[in-house]
Amino acid sequence: MFPTRDMPSPSSLFSAYASMAASIMLVRSMANDLIPHPIRGYLLSTLRYYFKPRSPQLTLVIEENCGMSRNQVFDAAEIYLCTKISPNTERLKISKSPKEKNLTIRLEKGEKLVDFHEGIELMWRFVCAETERNNPNDHNNSQRSEKRYFELTFLKKHKDKIVDSYIQFVLERAKAIKDEERVLKMHTLNNSYCYNGVKWESINLEHPATFETLAMDPELRNAVIEDLDRFVRRKDFYKRVGRAWKRGYLLYGPPGTGKSSLIAAMANYLKFDVYDLQLANILRDSDLRRLLLATANRSILVIEDIDCSVDLPDRRHGDGRKQHDAQLTLSGLLNFIDGLWSSCGDERIIVFTTNHKDRLDPALLRPGRMDMHINMSYCNSHGFKQLVSTYLDIRGHHHLFGEIEGLMGETQVTPAQIAEELMRSEDADVALQGVIKLLKRKKMEGDEVEDVADQNKAAIQKAKRQKLGNKPRRSGRNIVTKSNRRIRKFL
Ligand SMILES: Nc1ncnc2c1ncn2[C@@H]1O[C@H](COP(=O)(O)OP(=O)(O)OP(=O)(O)O)[C@@H](O)[C@H]1O
Numbered sequence: 001m002f003p004t005r006d007m008p009s010p011s012s013l014f015s016a017y018a019s020m021a022a023s024i025m026l027v028r029s030m031a032n033d034l035i036p037h038p039i040r041g042y043l044l045s046t047l048r049y050y051f052k053p054r055s056p057q058l059t060l061v062i063e064e065n066c067g068m069s070r071n072q073v074f075d076a077a078e079i080y081l082c083t084k085i086s087p088n089t090e091r092l093k094i095s096k097s098p099k100e101k102n103l104t105i106r107l108e109k110g111e112k113l114v115d116f117h118e119g120i121e122l123m124w125r126f127v128c129a130e131t132e133r134n135n136p137n138d139h140n141n142s143q144r145s146e147k148r149y150f151e152l153t154f155l156k157k158h159k160d161k162i163v164d165s166y167i168q169f170v171l172e173r174a175k176a177i178k179d180e181e182r183v184l185k186m187h188t189l190n191n192s193y194c195y196n197g198v199k200w201e202s203i204n205l206e207h208p209a210t211f212e213t214l215a216m217d218p219e220l221r222n223a224v225i226e227d228l229d230r231f232v233r234r235k236d237f238y239k240r241v242g243r244a245w246k247r248g249y250l251l252y253g254p255p256g257t258g259k260s261s262l263i264a265a266m267a268n269y270l271k272f273d274v275y276d277l278q279l280a281n282i283l284r285d286s287d288l289r290r291l292l293l294a295t296a297n298r299s300i301l302v303i304e305d306i307d308c309s310v311d312l313p314d315r316r317h318g319d320g321r322k323q324h325d326a327q328l329t330l331s332g333l334l335n336f337i338d339g340l341w342s343s344c345g346d347e348r349i350i351v352f353t354t355n356h357k358d359r360l361d362p363a364l365l366r367p368g369r370m371d372m373h374i375n376m377s378y379c380n381s382h383g384f385k386q387l388v389s390t391y392l393d394i395r396g397h398h399h400l401f402g403e404i405e406g407l408m409g410e411t412q413v414t415p416a417q418i419a420e421e422l423m424r425s426e427d428a429d430v431a432l433q434g435v436i437k438l439l440k441r442k443k444m445e446g447d448e449v450e451d452v453a454d455q456n457k458a459a460i461q462k463a464k465r466q467k468l469g470n471k472p473r474r475s476g477r478n479i480v481t482k483s484n485r486r487i488r489k490f491l
């Protein structure tokens with residue numbers, strides 16, 4: 001049992017004590033007359049130091065602060081140790097602030113915990129020591145302060161392993177726990193222009209989409225997940241090759257195929273906040289710069305519907321001059337973002353979405369501009385089964401699947417349309433009959449709303465309307481005012 005393992009044997013301890021005592025006696029008797037008092041004291045304490053039996057244990061003291069800043073090891077230990085609470089623990093502290101999702105549990109002062117790392121036994125102790133400091137200006141008035149620290153005790157011979165690998169392990173575990181508990185934020189631009197420009201406003205991001213609930217090609221899903229994983233673990237690589245630690249994704253596909261849901265799934269997976277940058281709301285270059293600089297580390301910057309250029313007649317320089325001639329492509333915007341972000345060295349993701357990849361500035365599609373192009377497409381049989389499993393909790397076979405899959409091969413339907421039908425009833429038969437009706441209707445009416453020909457027609461009509469000065473667009477979206485390729489603007 002701890003801490004007796006590898007202790008020196010009682011006989012060796014006894015002989016150590018005996019030789020120390022003998023030496024001290026000898027020095028005392030010789031020294032009493034011959035050696036002056038201060039030197040005698042020094043000699044005795046040196047002898048005591050060298051002959052004192054050595055403890056086989058080492059204790060690391062992990063204080064709460066290092067100078068002015070927090071000690072990350074202390075914070076990590078606090079979080080990590082609440083996962084190690086044993087039945088022997090007698091006192092714990094428990095709390096919850098309004099913004100936290102879960103209860104916070106911490107060790108109470110004086111509590112001890114035993115942990116094991118690669119077979120090594122470690123004893124943790126949380127200490128709160130009250131210290132009293134005299135006030136130099138008022139001797140009757142002393143200040144009490146609390147010093148909090150952890151003591152981590154183990155056998156000395158394991159020092160290297162504990163310092164090099166266990167502490168690192170505790171830091172990583174604590175980060176993972178913190179990430180799990182983290183409340184994600186969705187930042188959007190507030191519309192009211194205040195004296196210092198447009199600002200980010202945040203709400204909790206409670207979008208339930210995850211990679212599990214998303215109907216998408218399994219290979220594509222795995223490729224996206226792998227890409228995200230690789231990105232977040234390659235900080236050193238980006239630094240070495242001198243690139244901003246940034247990854248760009250272009251999501252394209254018809255409305256209702258899950259582009260926005262995929263962004264939410266990425267945010268939930270990585271525990272990254274989302275910043276929804278509505279370009280139409282930004283009137284000054286200086287605002288863009290300020291907003292980009294105000295985005296936090298570990299975040300996803302989203303620019304939706306980039307094929308829809310935005311009309312920004314009053315775009316101004318920070319100094320108030322109107323900007324007539326400067327035009328910047330989206331790829332120019334990307335360069336600008338690269339420049340800003342490369343100096344901060346933090347991990348950032350940027351996502352563009354479009355319903356019409358074919359209408360984008362070719363410069364944006366060039367290799368190296370957006371790192372991954374992800375096609376979110378109409379629902380296929382696999383996607384349908386994924387939706388049925390999510391919405392109706394059916395994982396096996398259902399007698400209506402055959403008919404539905406047959407119909408799906410003959411018409412195009414988006415996951416959003418299928419999802420809407422599946423939500424209409426809790427009775428699987430009724431909901432699936434609804435899907436069959438939808439598919440038959442679409443087939444009969446030739447209602448291929450998202451058909452390419454129709455899309456082109458709609459685009460032509462849109463362009464005509466825009467010439468007439470109308471600004472139509474699906475509700476709640478940025479306003480389409482030009483048939484694009486370039487967005488007028490910026491910098
Ligand atoms: N691939 C999908 N998997 C699961 N649900 C989906 C999927 N696509 C769409 N949905 C459902 O449809 C709703 C709308 O989808 P979403 O907003 O993600 O589509 P979108 O591609 O972003 O459309 P738009 O181009 O109009 O922005 C979602 O809230 C979700 O419930």
Ligand SMILES: [Mg+2]
Pocket residue numbers: 259260261304353
């Ligand atoms: Mg969307």
